[in-house]
Amino acid sequence: MNKALLGLILGGVLGIFDGLTAWFTPAVRSQMVGIVIGSTVKGLIAGVLTGYFARKVKSLPLGIVFGLGVGLLLAYAVAAMPDASGKHYYWEIMLPGGIVGVIIGYATQRFGQPAQTAAH
Amino acid sequence: MNRWLSDSALDRLREVADTPDLEGTRYRLVQKLGQGGMGGVFCVEDITLERQVALKALNLPPGDGAWSARLLQEARVIAKLEHPGIVPVHDAGTLPDGRPFYTMKLVQGKRLDEHLAAVGNISDRLRVFLRICDPVAFAHAHGVLHRDLKPANVMVGPFGEVLVMDWGLSKLMRAPRGNEEPATTSVIGRVGPTTEHGAVLGTPGFMAPEQTSGSTELDERADIYSLGAMLQSLVAEVHAVPRALAAIIRKAMAHDRRQRYRSVPELAEDVAHFLDGLPVKAYPEADWARAWRWISRNRAWILLLLAYMITRAVLILLRPR
Numbered sequence: 534m535n536k537a538l539l540g541l542i543l544g545g546v547l548g549i550f551d552g553l554t555a556w557f558t559p560a561v562r563s564q565m566v567g568i569v570i571g572s573t574v575k576g577l578i579a580g581v582l583t584g585y586f587a588r589k590v591k592s593l594p595l596g597i598v599f600g601l602g603v604g605l606l607l608a609y610a611v612a613a614m615p616d617a618s619g620k621h622y623y624w625e626i627m628l629p630g631g632i633v634g635v636i637i638g639y640a641t642q643r644f645g646q647p648a649q650t651a652a653h
Numbered sequence: 654m655n656r657w658l659s660d661s662a663l664d665r666l667r668e669v670a671d672t673p674d675l676e677g678t679r680y681r682l683v684q685k686l687g688q689g690g691m692g693g694v695f696c697v698e699d700i701t702l703e704r705q706v707a708l709k710a711l712n713l714p715p716g717d718g719a720w721s722a723r724l725l726q727e728a729r730v731i732a733k734l735e736h737p738g739i740v741p742v743h744d745a746g747t748l749p750d751g752r753p754f755y756t757m758k759l760v761q762g763k764r765l766d767e768h769l770a771a772v773g774n775i776s777d778r779l780r781v782f783l784r785i786c787d788p789v790a791f792a793h794a795h796g797v798l799h800r801d802l803k804p805a806n807v808m809v810g811p812f813g814e815v816l817v818m819d820w821g822l823s824k825l826m827r828a829p830r831g832n833e834e835p836a837t838t839s840v841i842g843r844v845g846p847t848t849e850h851g852a853v854l855g856t857p858g859f860m861a862p863e864q865t866s867g868s869t870e871l872d873e874r875a876d877i878y879s880l881g882a883m884l885q886s887l888v889a890e891v892h893a894v895p896r897a898l899a900a901i902i903r904k905a906m907a908h909d910r911r912q913r914y915r916s917v918p919e920l921a922e923d924v925a926h927f928l929d930g931l932p933v934k935a936y937p938e939a940d941w942a943r944a945w946r947w948i949s950r951n952r953a954w955i956l957l958l959l960a961y962m963i964t965r966a967v968l969i970l971l972r973p974r
Contacts, residue, residue: 547961557969625968632961639957 536645537584540637544580547633548573558625561616575607575630580637587641596642597635604634673710674750680708688712691720696759699743706743710754721753728755730797731820738788740816760816765807769887778887779898779928783921784815786880790917792817793873798824800871802879803859804886826872858882862908874910877920881905881913884924897927900936 534542552572555561561568583600590596608630612623671693675682680697683705687694692711699706711724725745732742745755762768765781772778785807789799799806801822808816857865861878864871885902888894894902901923907913914920923933930950932938938946948955 554965554969558972625972628964628968629961632957632964636957636961639953643953 534645535584536587536641536647537581539645540580540582540584540587540641541577542580543637543640544576544578544583544633545573546576547636548576548579551576551629551633554629560618564616571611575611576633579603579607579630579634580641583634583637584641584645587638587645588647591642591647593639593642597638600634600636600638600641601631602634604637605631607634671712673708673748673752673754676749678748680706680756692724697756699756705759706756707740707759708754708756710748710752712752721747724753724755727821727823730823730825731757734788734792734795734797734820736788736791738784738815738817739792739820740818760808760810760818762808762810762814762816764805765809765815765883766804766886768809769804775888775891776928779924781809781815782880782884782887783924783928785817785883786917786921786924788817789876789880790921792820792823793826793876793917796826798826798871798873799876799879800824800864801856801859802876802883803856804883805856807883824871861910863910872910873916874913877905877913877917878907878910880917880920895927897933897936897938898924901927901933904935 549569549572552565552569555565555568555572579600582603583596586599587596590599605627608627609623611630612621612626615621671688672682672685673693673695675697679699679701681700683696683698685693685695686707692709695708695710696705697708698704709724711720728742728745731739732745735741740757740760743756743758745753747753765785769778769781772781785802789802792799797820799817799820799822801819802817806817806819808818810816859879859882861871861875864875864878881902881904884905888898888902901920904912904923905914905920914923919934923935926933930946932943932946
């Protein structure tokens with residue numbers, strides 16, 4: 534499995550899980566479907582970007598930092614959108630989003646097939 | 654004789670007598686590399702191909718047919734073992750002075766024991782050991798026992814290539830008969846210097862007990878013992894050898910060969926598993942130890958997932974009600 538695909542799958546799975554945890558917040562339970570879809574898409578984007586980065590740059594620290602950055606950035610984009618009452622959930626979204634980015638960054642650096650060099 | 658010639662003159666005479674006559678051959682003597690019991694190894698230049706090679710020649714008087722045949726047989730056996738970890742033979746024949754010879758790749762590197770002086774990391778040492786196992790397993794698969802495996806007979810090249818040298822004591826085995834035994838043991842031919850029935854050949858400390866006792870019924874488990882002894886020497890400087898690794902060494906060096914690994918790949922697999930933090934056959938472990946090893950191997954994953962779960966739990970607990 535190449536690194537981009539690994540990132541995509543891992544990001545998707547963690548995104549679904551991340552979205553499902555919204556069930557513990559009664560105030561947003563009515564928007565569960567939208568949250569899960571949004572969270573999954575966020576995970577997929579973070580996964581594929583981090584996986585692609587891992588194909589190009591072979592460095593565990595840089596991979597983790599890149600994953601963290603992408604995770605935080607995407608989570609910020611989601612958190613910047615207020616709920617129906619106008620409230621933002623920066624901590625609730627950005628903290629786990631950052632950790633998901635770190636996990637994907639770590640996994641794509643450690644596992645998955647690196648990009649193959651074409652023979653000349 | 655000593656009454657007429659000084660020691661230095663005698664040494665010079667011996668040197669001249671040992672020097673192979675390369676007149677009329679494609680080789681030109683560069684320097685002597687080493688001296689064995691019955692022959693010498695020389696660095697020579699192959700004039701045709703314009704490269705330096707190693708030339709091994711008997712230093713016995715011409716006409717010793719048995720020795721000549723055995724040197725040629727040694728060359729033929731090594732030539733058949735085409736493996737990156739075995740020095741390739743380039744040429745074989747008889748020199749103008751009647752001495753048989755063969756030429757092989759000139760390995761410019763360090764002996765394993767010298768190389769390891771600069772390698773302190775146990776994992777790196779074990780990786781070198783695994784690369785020694787490859788050519789030995791290959792030779793066994795072709796029915797050849799080395800019989801003199803020791804650090805001094807392994808060379809590490811400048812690019813990290815590992816070569817098993819000195820197959821002068823190697824021995825041909827009969828082809829395996831099915832899978833019930835690791836290899837059959839009857840000798841059908843000998844490659845190295847003459848081995849009288851029951852003669853002891855090898856290096857003390859690295860020889861299997863059955864080899865020490867002069868048994869002719871040797872099989873690949875004799876080489877496995879030697880590999881175990883090499884492994885032991887590789888970790889000799891380690892203060893606390895991990896239990897699993899110590900168990901691998903014990904199993905490889907078991908006095909009763911039936912208790913040893915059945916094949917070199919089996920030994921190599923255990924060492925590779927040890928390196929990867931996986932269970933090894935030589936060391937059955939308790940469930941808690943297995944679980945702890947699994948946690949140790951996956952601690953980064955576990956810590957990341959724990960961090961995620963804890964974060965999630967904290968956020969859920971602190972959510973506004």
